[in-house]
Amino acid sequence: MFDGLTAFGHSLASFLDPFSIGLILLSSLVGVIIGALPGLTATMGVALMTTLTIKMPSNQALLVLICTYVGAIYGGSRSAILLNIPGTPASAASCLDGHALAKQGLAGRAMGIATSGSVLGTLIGMFFLALFTPVLGDLALKFGAYEFFWLAVFGVIIAGTLTGDDPLKGWIAGLVGIICATVGQEGIYAYDRFSFGSRDLAGGFNLVPALVGAFGFAELMIAVREKAAPVRISAFDSVIPKLVDVAKYWKTILRSGLIGTFIGILPGVGEDVAAWSSYAAAKRASKEPEKFGKGSIDGLMAAETGDNACVPGAIIPVLTLGIPGSAPAAVLMAAMLIHGVRPGPMIMIEAPTFVYDVVAMMMYATIGILFYGLTLTNVLVKVLMVPKPVILPIIFVLCVVGSFAISSRLFDVWVMLGFGVIGYVLRRLGYPIAPLVLGIVLGDLMEKGLRRGLVLSDGTLLPFFTRPISALLWITIVVVVLMKFPVVRGLFRRGTVARAE
Amino acid sequence: MPATSFPVAPRTDLRTAFFWIALGAAIVFESWRMDRFEQQGAELYTAPGLWPGVIGLLIALLGGALAWRSVRRARVNGWEAAEVDEAILVPASRFALATAMFFIYALLLVGRGLPFWLGTALFVTAFVFTFRRADRMSGAATGTNRGDAILAIVCGVATAVVIPLVFEQLFFVRLP
Numbered sequence: 001m002f003d004g005l006t007a008f009g010h011s012l013a014s015f016l017d018p019f020s021i022g023l024i025l026l027s028s029l030v031g032v033i034i035g036a037l038p039g040l041t042a043t044m045g046v047a048l049m050t051t052l053t054i055k056m057p058s059n060q061a062l063l064v065l066i067c068t069y070v071g072a073i074y075g076g077s078r079s080a081i082l083l084n085i086p087g088t089p090a091s092a093a094s095c096l097d098g099h100a101l102a103k104q105g106l107a108g109r110a111m112g113i114a115t116s117g118s119v120l121g122t123l124i125g126m127f128f129l130a131l132f133t134p135v136l137g138d139l140a141l142k143f144g145a146y147e148f149f150w151l152a153v154f155g156v157i158i159a160g161t162l163t164g165d166d167p168l169k170g171w172i173a174g175l176v177g178i179i180c181a182t183v184g185q186e187g188i189y190a191y192d193r194f195s196f197g198s199r200d201l202a203g204g205f206n207l208v209p210a211l212v213g214a215f216g217f218a219e220l221m222i223a224v225r226e227k228a229a230p231v232r233i234s235a236f237d238s239v240i241p242k243l244v245d246v247a248k249y250w251k252t253i254l255r256s257g258l259i260g261t262f263i264g265i266l267p268g269v270g271e272d273v274a275a276w277s278s279y280a281a282a283k284r285a286s287k288e289p290e291k292f293g294k295g296s297i298d299g300l301m302a303a304e305t306g307d308n309a310c311v312p313g314a315i316i317p318v319l320t321l322g323i324p325g326s327a328p329a330a331v332l333m334a335a336m337l338i339h340g341v342r343p344g345p346m347i348m349i350e351a352p353t354f355v356y357d358v359v360a361m362m363m364y365a366t367i368g369i370l371f372y373g374l375t376l377t378n379v380l381v382k383v384l385m386v387p388k389p390v391i392l393p394i395i396f397v398l399c400v401v402g403s404f405a406i407s408s409r410l411f412d413v414w415v416m417l418g419f420g421v422i423g424y425v426l427r428r429l430g431y432p433i434a435p436l437v438l439g440i441v442l443g444d445l446m447e448k449g450l451r452r453g454l455v456l457s458d459g460t461l462l463p464f465f466t467r468p469i470s471a472l473l474w475i476t477i478v479v480v481v482l483m484k485f486p487v488v489r490g491l492f493r494r495g496t497v498a499r500a501e
Numbered sequence: 502m503p504a505t506s507f508p509v510a511p512r513t514d515l516r517t518a519f520f521w522i523a524l525g526a527a528i529v530f531e532s533w534r535m536d537r538f539e540q541q542g543a544e545l546y547t548a549p550g551l552w553p554g555v556i557g558l559l560i561a562l563l564g565g566a567l568a569w570r571s572v573r574r575a576r577v578n579g580w581e582a583a584e585v586d587e588a589i590l591v592p593a594s595r596f597a598l599a600t601a602m603f604f605i606y607a608l609l610l611v612g613r614g615l616p617f618w619l620g621t622a623l624f625v626t627a628f629v630f631t632f633r634r635a636d637r638m639s640g641a642a643t644g645t646n647r648g649d650a651i652l653a654i655v656c657g658v659a660t661a662v663v664i665p666l667v668f669e670q671l672f673f674v675r676l677p
Contacts, residue, residue: 052668168567175556179528191549224596389631397621404611405668405674410677417608447552450552459546
């Protein structure tokens with residue numbers, strides 16, 4: 001306990017030099033602006049910043065990425081409140097009550113609530129990040145090839161089930177991601193798969209260009225395709241958070257913080273689901289559910305606390321299992337690998353203080369959003385007025401530069417374009433992108449788990465089903481999948497009613 | 502829960518389902534053709550094609566499930582039900598032009614001998630001017646040709662100066 005606190009204190013102190021403070025301020029600002037601009041998401045922001053920080057020392061690069069991530073999730077609330085357009089998908093729930101409050105002339109108060117909810121949400125998530133990561137890290141040491149295989153399958157299935165409104169399409173998107181991960185040389189015989197004689201394809205797809213394409217370029221194409229909503233910014237009062245709001249809604253904050261963190265831990269699910277789940281839970285628990293959607297402070301507080309608590313939550317499985325809890329966390333994990341940090345069960349042994357470094361980075365990111373929450377409103381309003389034709393080509397240039405920067409290959413720019421087109425087409429056809437990304441990220445882990453497991457067990461599949469943790473995981477996967485079939489849900493409901501009678 | 506931005510008609514889903522079935526079958530076929538290293542005494546479960554073959558099979562199976570579901574939905578609501586509202590979209594020609602400009606920049610203007618700053622300045626200036634003008638023509642924006650041209654040139658030059666400065670000089674990242 002005290003060792004942890006001491007390590008945390010050291011980590012906090014290690015970022016107190018002027019350069020790091022400058023980075024915190026700058027990257028939080030970039031994050032808030034990216035989050036506030038509709039069409040630019042946290043994933044895109046983290047991916048672009050990954051390429052910018054590629055030559056920096058690992059701790060400072062990750063500090064930039066975490067501040068951008070936290071800033072972007074918070075920044076989305078600004079456009080949700082002022083424009084009724086969610087800056088990121090995570091802020092969609094905040095539109096309902098945030099903009100309703102703005103229409104009542106309470107935009108400043110709504111922004112204050114968003115600031116306090118986001119700050120407290122991040123702090124709650126951060127607390128659990130510090131608490132759970134060492135414990136889960138110990139547990140993860142018991143995982144073998146079989147468990148990692150099921151865990152990766154679980155990640156893709158859960159992301160496919162929860163991130164869109166059509167699980168079947170989510171699962172297909174996940175499988176497409178997994179098949180993309182098989183391109184290039186495989187691990188046992190160095191055999192080229194699906195490379196069709198191309199040396200570039202034999203090296204496989206670099207993760208960052210693929211993610212910049214699937215999230216960055218695809219979103220730019222969506223933004224080009226959709227008409228821009230007219231920008232009408234509501235007038236606003238003071239944006240300083242009110243203590244009375246925090247004191248009155250402390251139960252909502254705590255509940256949403258816990259829900260957000262838990263959903264963050266689930267592989268690949270992400271901040272939007274955390275915000276909606278926290279919002280739904282707050283509505284169920286509220287004495288005034290009829291106010292939800294019409295300017296409920298409770299509802300806005302829940303959504304904002306939930307999505308920001310999800311950020312540290314999503315980093316917990318990255319650090320302990322090497323499995324991302326959300327799409328931006330997937331990019332963050334890729335960045336860790338680029339910078340020589342190997343997230344996974346061994347992290348508490350190989351770099352025990354790194355976890356506390358991440359907690360400290362989260363702490364500074366929280367200070368960053370609090371600072372900009374109190375000071376940035378007028379500047380942000382001006383940024384929101386910048387027309388789309390000005391922003392889109394600049395972001396595209398960053399996508400191209402970012403993809404190239406990873407290994408100075410034009411092939412990576414083509415990969416970005418290819419995944420952008422795939423991402424755009426899939427989005428247009430109603431397929432969620434998060435499972436695709438999880439498939440790309442976890443495909444390799446899944447295959448290694450399966451093949452290693454089969455080699456260890458001499459070709460028998462039995463241990464995949466009989467080892468206790470494996471059994472728990474595959475049974476959960478089967479239940480999650482079966483519960484999406486109306487026939488099974490109907491049977492389950494009938495059984496429950498019969499028991500009640 | 503958040504809805505997807507673009508509702509999809511059963512007819513579109515059915516076409517996509519056929520694509521998934523074809524893709525899955527092609528993956529299975531290609532995986533089957535991969536070397537199994539049997540001459541080196543390798544076991545079948547270590548074959549490079551095993552995993553992609555399984556995934557290909559699953560893609561084809563889920564494609565089949567999607568086809569079956571689209572037929573069922575079409576029987577209830579018709580083949581064209583729930584198609585996207587075209588009113589929220591810009592004309593397809595405008596989208597095609599923007600996409601073409603993205604591709605021209607990424608494939609022809611970058612890394613093909615033209616200095617990065619020049620290619621970037623040309624792309625950003627052309628993009629901003631074209632689409633500001635299009636916004637003006639459709640009544641979504643106000644202004645003049647001259648004003649838009651100045652804005653476009655400022656954006657183009659600023660991007661061409663700032664990006665190399667930040668990436669190359671500040672963060673030591675190589676540009677195309």
